[in-house]
Amino acid sequence: MRKLIMGGAGTVLALTALSALAADTSEPQLRALVPKIVQAWESMDLGKIDPYYAADSDLTFFDIAPLKYANWAEYRTGVQKMFFEPNRSLKFTLKDDLRIHRRGQLAWATFTFGADVVSKQGANSHLDGRWTLLLEQRKSQWVVVHEHVSVPLGGS
Numbered sequence: 001m002r003k004l005i006m007g008g009a010g011t012v013l014a015l016t017a018l019s020a021l022a023a024d025t026s027e028p029q030l031r032a033l034v035p036k037i038v039q040a041w042e043s044m045d046l047g048k049i050d051p052y053y054a055a056d057s058d059l060t061f062f063d064i065a066p067l068k069y070a071n072w073a074e075y076r077t078g079v080q081k082m083f084f085e086p087n088r089s090l091k092f093t094l095k096d097d098l099r100i101h102r103r104g105q106l107a108w109a110t111f112t113f114g115a116d117v118v119s120k121q122g123a124n125s126h127l128d129g130r131w132t133l134l135l136e137q138r139k140s141q142w143v144v145v146h147e148h149v150s151v152p153l154g155g156s
Helices: 004-042 046-052 072-084
Strands: 089-096 101-103 104-119 125-136 141-150
Touching: 004 046, 004 089, 004 101, 004 104, 004 125, 004 141, 046 072, 072 089
Parallel strands: none
Antiparallel strands: 089 104, 101 104, 104 125, 125 141
């Protein structure tokens, strides 16, 4: 009986250590992925953004406006019309507060940013905001399954 208990305890410790190791190796991967997602948005090219997002029909995305998008297809259409078409360029500056959290096949990243936008008429604007990405590991890659981008009231 004692051998069985010791063997079970050893297995639990080994699994715990392996789980911690998996979490440790995924954090650098996720930490590197977030700037790539942000750079894809800066390109204002949906073809470069699409690979990072899950296209499931029941995934909700929140952006600055409108209140919500019911799925990725709706989000990409809205962003193209409301944001990409009227603007010439977009530049994000990520602040130094990126946080990564992982629980199994799910992870979330939170960070704040500054955004500089140049309209097609040449007008410059700046806003500071916050961004949360909920990612799911599907096969060997992480994809965004929910996103929330917002700005504080008053714009800062």
